Amino acid sequence: MKTKNIKVTKQREIILDELRSLVTHPTADELYTNIKSRLPRVGLCTVYRNLERFYKEGLIGKIKGKPCRYDGKIESHNHIKCINCGKIEDLFVDIPVDTVEIDKLGYKLHSYKVEINGLCRKCNKESGRKKHVNKT
Amino acid sequence: MKTKNIKVTKQREIILDELRSLVTHPTADELYTNIKSRLPRVGLCTVYRNLERFYKEGLIGKIKGKPCRYDGKIESHNHIKCINCGKIEDLFVDIPVDTVEIDKLGYKLHSYKVEINGLCRKCNKESGRKKHVNKT
DNA sequence: ATGCAAATGATAATTATTATCATATGAAAA
DNA sequence: TTTTCATATGATAATAATTATCATTTGCAT
Structure with missing residues (x-):
């Protein structure tokens, strides 16, 4: 067979x-x-x-x-993305999510993660000078 | 002018x-x-x-x-997406994020949101029968 | 070794999105 | 108002990312 x-x-x-x-x-x-x-x-x-x-x-x-x-x-972790240069870095923070609303909607929870947007150290410093903005 | x-x-x-x-x-x-x-x-x-x-x-x-x-x-809210049919629904839950790690990385926080994946009520019921899986 | 389903690589096709540019249009000035 | 003109639009073409097709190759089971 x-x-x-x-x-x-x-x-x-x-x-x-x-x-x-x-x-x-x-x-x-x-x-x-x-x-x-x-x-x-x-x-x-x-x-x-x-x-x-x-x-x-x-x-x-x-x-x-x-x-x-x-x-x-x-391994469960989250990402932080620079809104200026587009770089993505890992972020290990614990995020507690209340599942009550999810249950109410009738969903069976599989996974979740946080997408954080910010300005990285480098772009933050440079932001006073020229502005180079990436897409994505 | x-x-x-x-x-x-x-x-x-x-x-x-x-x-x-x-x-x-x-x-x-x-x-x-x-x-x-x-x-x-x-x-x-x-x-x-x-x-x-x-x-x-x-x-x-x-x-x-x-x-x-x-x-x-x-208005700040999050989304829950069905991993089977791809549908996205609104979810109004408050998610507190600890900013200590973000600060450590040197990021200036702009925004964040949680992406939750699950199986919607409909797909959950149907999951015993045929399996129709969407992309995205 | 041999058979054969599964994976690969070359190529073409598709999908989503964006650029180009001549024309039309709305806001402000006259 | 009418004029002016920068901005927005719509038609078209271009691009970028991803996926399908298919002949050929390659591992796995016998």
Whole structure:
């Protein structure tokens, strides 16, 4: 009988390993560039494909935006994003959420996280001078 | 001398009015479709342009995703999203965030909101049967 | 070794969003 | 009012990010 044939390919291992080795939150394209040295023939779509898959399997985090960014850490944590330069950093704060309203709406809670926006130290200092504003 | 000449156009008024009249969180395209009856000759890019502008002016909210969704309410509130069907509903709960860690990182706090994921009542009931999963 | 489903990489397609630019329009001045 | 003209619009094209298609390759189970 046919068992489901799930393969552990070199590219899959390296993509996950590389993402996990980073403290930053790369885009698919940035990760693709990083990985090129280890896997010169890899295609960008393979990176996308596997990132999306890891995300759905709960192995990595995904931060939606334009473009999306990925996160090798899965321990529950939050992000703070600089509204000027777009950089995202980790933030380990405990956020207590009252579930009463959630129950009232009839939802079964899965996960939650806080998205914090601010001005990073660097941009804050520079804000008196020129203004360079990123999108996303 | 030239004063800045900011115009209140019909399309701008209608786009904002229409978004505010909704309790849902439409995409630019959905809003564009709604508006067609009131402004038959409007272009999709005008809708995008103005939504982006309202967002930057702080008049409306924007929920990033693929595609992005817009929110006519600005009073601080949070969203709960169904991980199965993708629907987003409002959630008015007070979430206190400890700013000590934020200060430590040197950020100047601007705003924050909680993104909650769960299974809505409808999808929860149906989850025993077929599984229809949306993207975003 | 062999069979074969699953994964890859090349390419093309799609989706969402944004830029360009000629034309139209609203606000202020005359 | 009429005129002026910067700003907004709509048509079109362009771009950016992501996803689909499909022939080929590669691991896993026999």
